[in-house]
Amino acid sequence: MLAAIPHLPEHQLAAHAAAYAAAVVEKRRRLVGGLILLVALVWAAGWMGDVRPAVFVDNLGRFASYFGRLAHLDSGALVLSDPAEWFWGAKKWLRLIGETVLIAYLGTMLGGVGAFLLCFHAARNVARTRWSAFLARRFLEFCRTVPELVFALIFVVAWGLGPLPGVLALAIHTMGALGKLFAEVFENIDMKPVDGIVASGGNWVQAMRFGVLPQVTSNLASYALLRFEINVRGAAIMGFVGAGGIGQDLLEAVRKFYYSDVSAILVLILVTVALIDIATERLRHALIGRETRA
Structure with a gap:
């Protein structure tokens, strides 16, 4: 069965292999180029929008603490401990x-x-x-x-x-x-x-x-x-x-x-x-x- 399968000459196989390798390289080059462009655009958008990651990290604790305050009544007890007071x-x-x-x-x-x-x-x-x-x-x-x-x-x-x-x-x-x-x-x-x-x-x-x-x-x-x-x-x-x-x-x-x-x-x-x-x-x-x- 395998003997019935035609085989291309070596020089033709080499040409196809070279074309395939070139296509793979070109695809990888486009992928890398696209990722670089995406990172550059994200950085430009952040710079234009005055996005500062350091400020975000420094104030992340305030964001979490705000949700903690939402879960407590004015008395300091958890809201679930007194639903009547919570939904007054x-x-x-x-x-x-x-x-x-x-x-x-x-x-x-x-x-x-x-x-x-x-x-x-x-x-x-x-x-x-x-x-x-x-x-x-x-x-x-x-x-x-x-x-x-x-x-x-x-x-x-x-x-x-x-x-x-x-x-x-x-x-x-x-x-x-x-x-x-x-x-x-x-x-x-x-x-x-x-x-x-x-x-x-x-x-x-x-x-x-x-x-x-x-x-x-x-x-x-x-x-x-x-x-x-x-x-x-x-x-x-x-x-x-x-x-x-x-x-x-x-x-x-x-x-x-x-x-x-x-x-x-x-x-x-x-x-x-x-x-x-x-x-x-x-x-x-x-x-x-x-x-x-x-």
């Missing part, structure tokens, strides 16, 4: 966390509706004109480029303190983020149903309703649920600028060095976010599984 403001904090969730929910709903309406024009394969796609995409870019806190600061000046600025800030940023995701989903659809509806005399609205939406509904809902999870976390810090929610109390506790209050509020936020993540994850998987079975 649970009634108020839970009400504010509920407000935070509602801010995130309403912001997601408003932003999702705006993204849904704009994504038909932002997707290049279904947009009516190239100009409508260009303008819709630029507008969505603006909405998601400006951070939510910046929008919240602007709206607090306009409408005062309260949940309304937080809802509007989250809605605008959500519209920009979901609009991009929705448009990308639209651009990956099968265009045959759309072409069939148009060829049979259907208008643009009918083509979108019966040719596009049945293909993307589950994905749109999944992305909206994922964005709701993100917005719950974002709404938790909206109170830092007076835009409602639990963030105002958290910021006050941090500024006044109420360490046990900080840890209690953080625990409540973590539990709330975890429960919402679990619930929305199951909903997303159910929607994706339904679309797969269909």
Whole structure:
């Protein structure tokens, strides 16, 4: 069996071996060059950003001690030794966390509706004109480029303190983020149903309703649920600028060095976010599984 395998002459084998060795050397050279470039860029970024490792190492103990203070009450006892004292403001904090969730929910709903309406024009394969796609995409870019806190600061000046600025800030940023995701989903659809509806005399609205939406509904809902999870976390810090929610109390506790209050509020936020993540994850998987079975 081995005798049937053809063998190349020695000079040809030597040529192939030399070419292989050269290719290996070239690959290693590129790898080393890439690593050197990466280290140089990291060093340049650290130098430009005034990152000082010595300062980080010297103050690492303060960072650890801060977490130690969070685990103790004002009396010096561990927080777990007296849960009633630790969560003395649970009634108020839970009400504010509920407000935070509602801010995130309403912001997601408003932003999702705006993204849904704009994504038909932002997707290049279904947009009516190239100009409508260009303008819709630029507008969505603006909405998601400006951070939510910046929008919240602007709206607090306009409408005062309260949940309304937080809802509007989250809605605008959500519209920009979901609009991009929705448009990308639209651009990956099968265009045959759309072409069939148009060829049979259907208008643009009918083509979108019966040719596009049945293909993307589950994905749109999944992305909206994922964005709701993100917005719950974002709404938790909206109170830092007076835009409602639990963030105002958290910021006050941090500024006044109420360490046990900080840890209690953080625990409540973590539990709330975890429960919402679990619930929305199951909903997303159910929607994706339904679309797969269909």
